[in-house]
Amino acid sequence: MTAITHHTPDALLAAYAAGNLPQPFALAVAAHISLCLDCRAAHEAHLVSGGAVLEASKVEAVSEGLKSNVLDLLDAQVVEKKVYQRSGIYPGPVMEALKGKPPRWKSLGMGVRQSILSDGREGSVRLLYIPSGRAVPDHSHNGLELTLVLQGSFSDETGRFGVGDIEVADQSLEHTPIADEGAPCICLAATDAPLRFNSFVPRLLQPLFRI
Amino acid sequence: MKQQPSQISSLTTYMLSVRDDRDRTAFALLFDHFAPRLKGFIMRSGTGAGQAEEIVQEVMLTIWHKAEQFDPERAQVSAWVYQIARNRQIDVIRKENRPLPEELGEDPSAEPDASQILAVEQEAGQLKDALLKLKPDQRDIIEKAYLGELTHQEISSQTGLPLGTIKSRIRLGLEKLRYELKELR
Ligand SMILES: [Zn+2]
Numbered sequence: 001m002t003a004i005t006h007h008t009p010d011a012l013l014a015a016y017a018a019g020n021l022p023q024p025f026a027l028a029v030a031a032h033i034s035l036c037l038d039c040r041a042a043h044e045a046h047l048v049s050g051g052a053v054l055e056a057s058k059v060e061a062v063s064e065g066l067k068s069n070v071l072d073l074l075d076a077q078v079v080e081k082k083v084y085q086r087s088g089i090y091p092g093p094v095m096e097a098l099k100g101k102p103p104r105w106k107s108l109g110m111g112v113r114q115s116i117l118s119d120g121r122e123g124s125v126r127l128l129y130i131p132s133g134r135a136v137p138d139h140s141h142n143g144l145e146l147t148l149v150l151q152g153s154f155s156d157e158t159g160r161f162g163v164g165d166i167e168v169a170d171q172s173l174e175h176t177p178i179a180d181e182g183a184p185c186i187c188l189a190a191t192d193a194p195l196r197f198n199s200f201v202p203r204l205l206q207p208l209f210r211i
Numbered sequence: 212m213k214q215q216p217s218q219i220s221s222l223t224t225y226m227l228s229v230r231d232d233r234d235r236t237a238f239a240l241l242f243d244h245f246a247p248r249l250k251g252f253i254m255r256s257g258t259g260a261g262q263a264e265e266i267v268q269e270v271m272l273t274i275w276h277k278a279e280q281f282d283p284e285r286a287q288v289s290a291w292v293y294q295i296a297r298n299r300q301i302d303v304i305r306k307e308n309r310p311l312p313e314e315l316g317e318d319p320s321a322e323p324d325a326s327q328i329l330a331v332e333q334e335a336g337q338l339k340d341a342l343l344k345l346k347p348d349q350r351d352i353i354e355k356a357y358l359g360e361l362t363h364q365e366i367s368s369q370t371g372l373p374l375g376t377i378k379s380r381i382r383l384g385l386e387k388l389r390y391e392l393k394e395l396r
Contacts, residue, residue: 011367019297019309020359026310033312040312044286050357051289052339053252054296060250066264067242070271074235078276083314092313 006165008032008039012146017046024118024125024190027093028146028166031188034091035148035164089150089163094127094188103127110134123192130154130185136177143193145169147177152185154178219325220332222288227323230278241288242271249296256358258304269299280314284327287335297359 008016008029015021016029033040084095094117103115113129114137123143127150130136136147136154146168153162156177161167169175179185225241228234246267253263273295281291301309342350352369355361361369 009367011363014356014366015359015361015363017294017297018357018359018361019301020361021363023307023310025363030310030312040315043312044290046357047290047294048287048335048338049342049353050293050297051287051291051335052342053354053357054248054293055289055339056342056354057248057252057255059247060254060260060263062246062250062264062267066246066268067239070242070246070268071235071239073268073272074238074275078272086313093310096310 004036004038004162004164006159006161006167007036008042008166009168010042012168013039013043014046014049017043017050022122022192023120024123025144025146025192027097027117027125028148028188028190030093031091032148032164032166034086034093089186091150094150097125105129108137112137119194121194123190124194125188125190128185128187128189130179130187132179132181132184134179136179136185136187136189143171143191145189145191147190148188150186150188152183153180154185154187155180219283219328220288223283223328223332226274226278226281226288226291227283229275230281233278238275241274245274245292246271249292252296252358253300255354256300256360258300262303266296266299266303269303270296273299284324284331287331290335293357300359 012021012025012029016026021029029039033043082100084092084100086092087095087100090098097117098115105113105115107113111131112134115127115129117125117127119126128137130152132152146166147161148166149161149163151163153160153165154177155161156167156175158167158173158175160180161177167177222241222244225234225237228237229241249267249270250260250263253266254260258266270292274292277295281288286294298309298311301307342353345353352361356366356369
């Protein structure tokens with residue numbers, strides 16, 4: 001595997017550690033950390049900062065019964081949350097968003113496909129499948145977009161993005177990412193704006209398109 | 212309770228006793244330390260006392276049940292508890308399930324490296340001292356950031372944030388991770 005050269009910016013890691021990223025970004029960052037030791041270490045460093053804030057917090061006395069309640073509950077059965085493992089090119093957090101199933105690809109035309117993982121008020125996150133030589137579908141250009149490469153690579157005016165690389169693009173970035181030679185590029189694309197489709201899809205058709 | 216080199220903090224020692232020996236006395240001591248701090252921390256973001264205690268209860272139970280994930284060579288106890296607390300707060304208040312990174316496949320039962328544990332603790336201690344020495348308005352910003360009250364845009368516009376003071380620990384952690392991954396291959 002080639003080295004990761006495009007990382008998650010520190011402010012996004014800090015907001016992720018504090019639990020204050022919109023869900024689509026949190027998924028992209030969790031997936032990048034799963035692939036990147038540098039960002040894993042930087043994220044853990046932010047947790048240490050959070051721990052220092054916790055340690056320095058004003059102490060509030062807890063109710064009298066709380067401790068004995070907790071001690072009584074230590075032996076109670078707990079429902080273990082299912083942990084999703086990495087599967088092929090998809091890191092654990094992506095497998096969780098896929099609920100353990102393979103992506104359900106829908107054609108966007110020109111051989112490009114997408115699989116929407118979530119789309120709502122907090123933004124959207126989807127998998128994109130782009131054959132070599134094709135352009136990555138239009139971004140929302142309406143906020144921030146994080147694109148994490150899971151297979152193959154793409155290039156644009158700012159550089160080349162291979163497996164594990166994450167591109168951070170805001171509306172000020174004019175770029176045309178194109179999938180490189182070789183295996184189709186599969187990436188995870190997260191935006192903090194609702195999805196907007198390419199201009200050839202009339203706006204009214206958008207809800208239909210998702211079915 | 213476990214015998215550890217005396218320099219290792221009592222919190223880490225309690226946590227290792229909980230992890231390796233399911234030691235309830237050690238757990239009760241962790242409760243005494245963390246429960247009031249967690250309650251204060253959670254209430255700062257506007258949560259009422261009642262709901263804060265529910266979250267404290269869940270965090271403490273998670274500490275007990277997930278103790279096997281505690282690795283003192285990578286995370287100091289407060290950092291580990293902080294992450295659990297933020298996750299529980301989000302689950303409870305936003306009714307959201309936060310995406311988490313994959314766990315590293317390590318063997319935490321391997322003989323702990325006391326010097327690495329000490330290094331992690333030392334850096335966390337220095338960080339806490341640095342936090343306490345900040346001017347009140349600067350400290351307020353840091354606290355807001357880690358309480359989850361600042362967006363990533365707001366964090367990136369705070370140029371003076373000493374978020375990078377822990378670079379040395381980052382390096383330390385990285386070297387260890389690289390070493391472990393080499394071992395796995
Ligand atoms: Zn990275």
